[in-house]
Amino acid sequence: MEQLIDVAIIGGGPAGLNAALVLGRARRSVIVIDEERPRNRVTRESHGFLTRDGMNPGEFRKLAKEQIGAYPSVRFAEDTAVAVSGRDGDFWIGTKTGAMYRSRKLLFAVGKKDLPIEINGLAEVYGKSAFVCPYCDGWEMRDQPLVLIARGDGAMHSAMLLSGWTNDTVLCTNGPDGLTPGQRAELDRHRIPVFEASIRAIESTYGIVECVILQDGITIACKGIFFTPRLAPGSDLPQTLGCRLTPSGTVAVDAYGKTNVPGVYSAGDAATELYQVVTAASTGALAAIGINGELLEEAWYGQE
Numbered sequence: 001m002e003q004l005i006d007v008a009i010i011g012g013g014p015a016g017l018n019a020a021l022v023l024g025r026a027r028r029s030v031i032v033i034d035e036e037r038p039r040n041r042v043t044r045e046s047h048g049f050l051t052r053d054g055m056n057p058g059e060f061r062k063l064a065k066e067q068i069g070a071y072p073s074v075r076f077a078e079d080t081a082v083a084v085s086g087r088d089g090d091f092w093i094g095t096k097t098g099a100m101y102r103s104r105k106l107l108f109a110v111g112k113k114d115l116p117i118e119i120n121g122l123a124e125v126y127g128k129s130a131f132v133c134p135y136c137d138g139w140e141m142r143d144q145p146l147v148l149i150a151r152g153d154g155a156m157h158s159a160m161l162l163s164g165w166t167n168d169t170v171l172c173t174n175g176p177d178g179l180t181p182g183q184r185a186e187l188d189r190h191r192i193p194v195f196e197a198s199i200r201a202i203e204s205t206y207g208i209v210e211c212v213i214l215q216d217g218i219t220i221a222c223k224g225i226f227f228t229p230r231l232a233p234g235s236d237l238p239q240t241l242g243c244r245l246t247p248s249g250t251v252a253v254d255a256y257g258k259t260n261v262p263g264v265y266s267a268g269d270a271a272t273e274l275y276q277v278v279t280a281a282s283t284g285a286l287a288a289i290g291i292n293g294e295l296l297e298e299a300w301y302g303q304e
């Protein structure tokens with residue numbers, strides 16, 4: 001029979017790692033199962049996290065694990081969780097390598113994942129000169145000529161957002177623009193040209209974009225690209241266990257990461273749409289506090 005531990009954390013990005021840190025300090029036995037495919041692995045630098053601005057994401061994780069190493073009740077398994085079952089107080093987690101873990105509580109910190117990028121040449125520059133979030137990478141692209149790849153209301157929102165970093169943006173909708181006449185007039189007022197033609201290719205050298213070439217032959221020179229990624233849940237396991245999802249595939253949780261399934265929590269990109277390392281880490285910490293509070297109450301009132 002597998003040993004019953006306090007908490008199994010599935011996913012070891014900033015959310016899962018911060019939860020592990022808080023739970024380790026609360027003297028909880030924890031297993032962090034992580035397949036090591038965090039969403040920001042394509043980028044060299046991560047920005048906006050106080051004291052860690054500009055740090056390489058791999059370095060960030062290494063440092064986090066070193067610090068968590070001070071708390072011996074936390075273990076790590078580089079593995080993929082492939083099955084979950086059980087109920088509050090006794091969950092079973094099976095992994096790809098055939099390991100089995102049992103835990104009282106479960107935290108899904110599985111993030112979100114990018115669906116395959118369909119524009120020719122975009123994958124080569126993603127994370128190097130093509131980005132998804134101006135708060136993460138806008139500073140490095142400030143005052144540069146940029147191409148925004150987006151459509152409809154999303155394009156309007158992103159164009160407005162990017163105006164905080166540059167006033168030299170071209171919108172490529174890569175097909176029908178989905179804009180209303182009023183939205184087109186608004187873009188025109190802000191001197192943002194709109195091109196509807198499909199994108200034939202993005203040309204780059206060593207990951208640094210040089211231009212976007214449209215099917216009709218028009219070439220738009222630029223130093224950077226921002227685009228709206230297509231995202232999917234990092235794992236189907238929360239749904240398998242009965243966790244309610246929002247229409248965009250985000251696990252529905254309360255302020256402490258609690259899902260509708262007793263004993264099951266979720267944090268980070270899996271459970272928010274903020275998509276920042278600092279918010280992933282903070283929601284991981286909050287979920288850890290929620291889980292530990294529940295375990296303490298169960299012990300205190302004799303339900304353990």
Ligand SMILES: Cc1cc2nc3c(=O)[nH]c(=O)nc-3n(C[C@H](O)[C@H](O)[C@H](O)COP(=O)(O)OP(=O)(O)OC[C@H]3O[C@@H](n4cnc5c(N)ncnc54)[C@H](O)[C@@H]3O)c2cc1C
Binds near residue numbers: 011015039042109
């Ligand atoms: C190109 C790019 C640049 C970015 N730059 C910044 C930036 O500069 N600043 C910033 O604040 N944010 C940035 N972000 C956003 C940031 O990366 C995410 O918000 C953050 O990583 C979310 O943390 P998380 O722990 O929720 O998920 P993740 O970091 O994605 O970690 C989830 C982990 O769970 C694992 N996992 C999933 N399913 C399973 C399973 N079944 N079994 C085991 N493990 C599993 C994954 O492999 C992964 O390791 C960027 C994102 C991208 C795409």
